Amino acid sequence: MAPDSSIAIDCLGYTPIPVALLSCDEVPMVDLYRREADTGRLRLYRAANVPMLPEDLERLEKSKVGWLYSPNVDQGEMQLYIRRKLDMLVRDNNISVRDRFRKLNDVVEGILSSAFEMDDTDEVMRSSAYVASMAVRLLCQDELTAGDLISLLHHDFQAVTHSLNVAYMMVRLAREMRMVADDELTSVAVAGILHDIGKLSVSERILNKSQRLQRREERVAQKHPAHGFRRLCERTDISFGQLMVVYQHHERTSGKGYPVGAVGDEIHPWARLCSVVNVFESLVSNRPYRRRYPLTEAFQIMDGPLSKGLDQEIYRCWKHLILKK
Template sequence: MTPTSNIAIQCLGYTPIPVALLSCDEVPRVDLYRKDAETGRLRLYRAAEVPMLPEDLTRLEQSKVGWLYTPEADHGEMQVYIRRKLDQLVGDNSISVRERFGRLNEVVSGILESTFEAGETDEVMQSSAYVASQAIKLLCQNEMTAGDLISLLHHDYQTVTHSLNVAYMMVTLAREMRLVSDSELFAVAVAGILHDIGKLSVSERILNKSQRLQRREERVAQKHPAHGFRRLCERTDISFAQLMVVYQHHERMTGKGYPVGAVGEEIHPWARLCSVVNVFESLVSNRPYRRRYPLTEAFQIMDGPLSAGLDREMYECWKQLILKK
């Protein structure tokens, strides 16, 4: 799997430009549009001939505007621009690792959201590889702690946000436990991003329901590991370990998981790793039917009946990694 992708996705004829990658000395000389928060419509924000000032970028960031849009940029040229700016950001040692990761996460969330919405497996695979290759460069620096990571993540419940968070956490835990070599951490990150790809085959109505699912709806939602397996199993650019993350991340050591009720060592180590952080991430993120739990409360819940289904060593390592000062 090569870390390349169409990372600038056209949206209704407009090409998105990530605000986190803009600098006053290098803004594309095109008309820039901003999406209205209430109506979703694009409105002219800055004409091509008007320079971008530092205070403009500050206001955009304070307003949590992540993307501007242009109808005029060459699509291929914009992909090159975004990739080059991301490379510069990740390699900019004048900025702290924490700040670089925060900016990177803003951009790659938008990249993956576009590709997941399109639902094309090839595009999802390529974007996942690109995102993983960039994230690994920062996650593997000792300056980046697990506490830093948790504080920088978004906690809204969307498939893309959740998948990215799980991927970052999987890398952090795998690295701490020395579960894989450093060269394999890229593959672990990709597996984390892809673990819920089967949800592309589940209705948005079920995924975003604001009340707890009825039993019939639960059965539909619980088919997503099998959907993901079928979507990926014949591809040559995914490993067995990555495929097992997709298929087994809801299996439990006690045999009370799904889709097949695998027990203990029948569950691949990478899938057991994913299970631990997947449960944790779900608890500390907002859900359509509840608010996120604070860290201490999340671990209290995981210390209860949930813990029997998780790999004990992996769970204890993750808990210590998050709670240590």
């Protein structure tokens, strides 16, 4: 990450502080607030002069509190704190790769959520590049299997959660298929994070609807690849492959996808890769109108007519990667 680039961490005047990066010997000496799950309001959790104990951090982790908030933290200092602590986490061989990845995912999901909520494309690009570079360092560890990865992911329905999951899966699959050199995997991860950026231009009422969309609403939702393409196509910090993932991840080799009905090799290899894991991730995660499918049922669905428009070699490789012991 460039020294002058930023991480989106502002939250209504309060600075979010990731619990996963806190340690008892290094807690910012500021008032810490906790967000109430039912109201979303911030309530004082610990005053600046009260020390943080190991059991406090354990309780926060067990209650799945990912972030505390403070009104008295210098933004620049917090930027440096997060970067330094994430780098230490990724490098810490005393912690298992599984645990390092789980903690990393908790933090970067919050970073990306802030960036997307700002609807600032520059910030999304900066945060995506940083998040991707951190994640790839762990995803390339052979001891973290694809099965481990699936078990560690969050499967709740959130746009950022979905985009991160797709990015992680794309990296694992691209590396397994030797589709790109290892030094290009960060670019693949960024493509996965950005693949649904066009949904920022689609009404949340449609995206979060708890029933299946009507045909008119489907047509609106299906414009998101074109929205994403227009948002990014004139930028100089995005590659052709990344742009094609944004534009073509709903295309199908049969020609029955969208937005233009591209067929076969007209679809960029990275976009065909994204198509497979995008369908898979959607099936194994909770959606507004249904609960997630178990792995075996998800693959049964993908083995049916759904698979006809997917790249069969990529799909077979992904299925083998997930199911192998």
